[in-house]
Amino acid sequence: MKYTFGAAALAMLATTATAAVQGFDISHWQSSVDFAAAYNTGGLRFVYIKATESTTYRDPSFSSHYSGATNAGFIRGAYHFAQPGDSSGAAQADYFVAHGGGWSADGITLPGMLDLEAGCSGLSTTQMVAWIKSFSDEYQALTGRWPVIYTNLSWWTECTGNSQAFAENSPLMLARWASAPGTLPGGWGYYTIWQYKDSNPYGGDSDVFNGDETQLKKLATG
Structure with a gap:
């Protein structure tokens, strides 16, 4: 069975900005992560890897990292660092899903995240929107979920012309290292996750989910 996290369910998050769940995101640059301490001492509850x-x-x-996060009790998900100048969006979605970016409705797996930050890759805004759509459509076809989109206002404005084509289906992971989220890109009325700091005591970057743990589990359930 395929699942979707539709507009109505996403809208629930907009009412819960004061109920925040802390998390982080990591890569091989954090070669050793103490997931048990991050969960039990740091109070973190989710991680993108x-x-x-x-x-x-x-x-x-x-x-x-994925095994360590799972064993420590985290709600966890995978992310794909986009290189739109290299190959099609669909091809990169296929590669992502084949190598850890899949999804299952188990309550602990977040939908895959598309990390958009590596410049515009020589693409026009129209071409970039088409590339993101290609990735998103393929990911949804393979998993039944729309990907989370990670971006910031500057990149999204420069590279997509501030397209509003994805706000209805894809949750926003906003990158803004500041004390407030500021203006949101792309017609999103709220962020689902906000990366608010480029460091974390347990490695990587600091993130916050715009909701409570029940809604975080809903995002991981569909």
């Missing part, structure tokens, strides 16, 4: 980049790179720490 880099799995792939383009169609040629698999993060060497993904498997160990």
Whole structure:
């Protein structure tokens, strides 16, 4: 059975900004992470872990990070670092899903996240929107879920022309290292996850979920 996290369910998150769940995101740059301490002492409850980049790179720490997070009790998900100049969006979605970016309705697996930050890759805004749509449509076809989109206002405005094509289906993971989220890109009325700091005591970046743990589990259930 396929699942979707539709607009009505996403809208629930907009009413819960004061109920925040802390998390973090990591890659092989954090070679050793104490997940038990992050969960039990740090109070973190979710983590995004880099799995792939383009169609040629698999993060060497993904498997160990993913197992460690799972064993510590985290709600966890994988992310793909986009390289739109290398290959089609669909091809990169295929590679991502084949190497850790899949999804199952188990209540502990977050939908895959598309990390968009590596410049515009020589694409026009129209071409970039088409590339993101290609990735998103393929990911949804393979998993039944729309990907979380990680971006910031500057990148999204420059590279997509501030397209509003994805706000209805894809949750937003906002990158803004500041004390407030500020203006949101792309027609999103609220963020689902906010990366608010480029460091974390347990490694990687600091994130916050715009809701409570029940709604975080809902995001991981569909």
